[in-house]
Amino acid sequence: MARTTPIDKLDKALATIFEEYTKDIxxxxxxxVTDVCKNGTKALRQESKSKFSGNDYASGWTxxxxxxxxxxxxxxxxxxxxxPHLLEYGHAVIRGGRKIGEAKPHEHIAPVADKLVKxxxxxxxxxx
Numbered sequence: 001m002a003r004t005t006p007i008d009k010l011d012k013a014l015a016t017i018f019e020e021y022t023k024d025i026x027x028x029x030x031x032x033v034t035d036v037c038k039n040g041t042k043a044l045r046q047e048s049k050s051k052f053s054g055n056d057y058a059s060g061w062t063x064x065x066x067x068x069x070x071x072x073x074x075x076x077x078x079x080x081x082x083x084p085h086l087l088e089y090g091h092a093v094i095r096g097g098r099k100i101g102e103a104k105p106h107e108h109i110a111p112v113a114d115k116l117v118k119x120x121x122x123x124x125x126x127x128x
Contacts (some may be wrong), residue, residue: 005119022070030065030072032120037063037074040116044076045106057083084109 005013041063048058060079065072078084090105 009109025128026070026072029124030067032123033072033074034065036116036120036123037065037076039119040076040112043112043115044078044109046114048119051106051108056080057087 044061045058048061049055052058057078057080060083061076062079063074063076065074086103087106088109092099092102093101093103114126
């Protein structure tokens, strides 16, 4: 049987319903962001191991999730802060103050980022 609400208490009833729905969405969003960040970190570690020698760069990938009242933000980064940019986009090779060549770019972050965006959208649609 349906529950009835007097018209003078309708605003409070709707506010309660919307607040519960918002809390449910926030909880789902935080879980999705955490899962996608973990998957992204693992994927970048695998991609880095396969393309670059040495385990130091690959093991430097980590993630951080910041959860607030109405938001969740995930950040994936490498502890060697400038190296990913140089490897992804290439750079000049300089020795003795003179440019002796160019290091070719090795695109390994952008494909993983594209995959993560699609994964995030799909999980969000599935849970909501």
